[in-house]
Amino acid sequence: MKNKLATKIFAAFLAGSASAGAAEIKTLPEPDLNQPSPALMQLLNTRKSERSFDKDKKIDDQTLSEILWAAYGKNSYDRRTVPTAMNQKNLKVFVLGEDGVWIYNPELNQLEKISDENTISYLAKQDYVFDAPVHLVYTSSDKRWGYDHAGSAYQNVYLYATAKGLATVVRGFADFDALHDALKLSEEEFAIIHQPIGYPK
Numbered sequence: 209m210k211n212k213l214a215t216k217i218f219a220a221f222l223a224g225s226a227s228a229g230a231a232e233i234k235t236l237p238e239p240d241l242n243q244p245s246p247a248l249m250q251l252l253n254t255r256k257s258e259r260s261f262d263k264d265k266k267i268d269d270q271t272l273s274e275i276l277w278a279a280y281g282k283n284s285y286d287r288r289t290v291p292t293a294m295n296q297k298n299l300k301v302f303v304l305g306e307d308g309v310w311i312y313n314p315e316l317n318q319l320e321k322i323s324d325e326n327t328i329s330y331l332a333k334q335d336y337v338f339d340a341p342v343h344l345v346y347t348s349s350d351k352r353w354g355y356d357h358a359g360s361a362y363q364n365v366y367l368y369a370t371a372k373g374l375a376t377v378v379r380g381f382a383d384f385d386a387l388h389d390a391l392k393l394s395e396e397e398f399a400i401i402h403q404p405i406g407y408p409k
């Protein structure tokens with residue numbers, strides 16, 4: 209009952225971002241929560257920013273599902289993998305790639321396509337960005353706490369990347385004004401930060 213209500217609320221929440229007409233939906237594989245991983249302290253000890261990506265090595269849907277779940281997935285107790293102020297769950301996570309722009313729905317473990325546009329050039333400004341196969345962009349309408357939420361999410365992705373031998377770096381150097389329109393954000397919403405991820409070169 210509670211889950212159904214949450215799903216309806218999230219669908220309404222997404223409606224502002226979704227384009228008119230039938231949305232293209234991709235249901236992601238279930239994240240594997242039992243995979244072996246180095247101990248948390250080892251992950252913290254070896255986390256680092258990496259700016260070199262193998263552009264020929266794509267991220268498969270299983271890995272993408274786990275990246276997104278680490279960033280902002282639904283965990284036990286109907287919570288998220290990151291805390292949000294007053295449990296508002298008001299972070300949004302977008303996935304940008306050559307095939308367009310998608311928004312993550314953690315309730316349904318799905319991606320919904322909002323545009324066919326390749327927007328990676330808005331993120332670039334540093335050439336290595338073009339080599340990464342997956343780009344996460346965190347957005348919010350919460351001027352007070354949105355940045356905190358994004359920070360929690362990108363650190364989770366750093367730790368997942370460290371465990372899986374993936375390369376990632378968090379980036380503030382992007383054209384967030386252009387992204388605002390490309391992501392179909394409302395006036396109150398803003399793009400906070402970008403996180404490319406892929407296999408290291």
Ligand SMILES: Cc1cc2nc3c(=O)[nH]c(=O)nc-3n(C[C@H](O)[C@H](O)[C@H](O)COP(=O)(O)O)c2cc1C
Pocket residue numbers: 255256257258259334377378379380381382
């Ligand atoms: C808020 C924030 C913005 C950042 N913006 C960029 C950026 O635009 N480009 C970039 O190459 N690295 C960026 N970084 C990564 C930092 O340069 C990096 O975290 C720092 O050099 C420390 O390296 P480490 O992450 O390996 O510990 C950013 C980091 C943070 C936290």
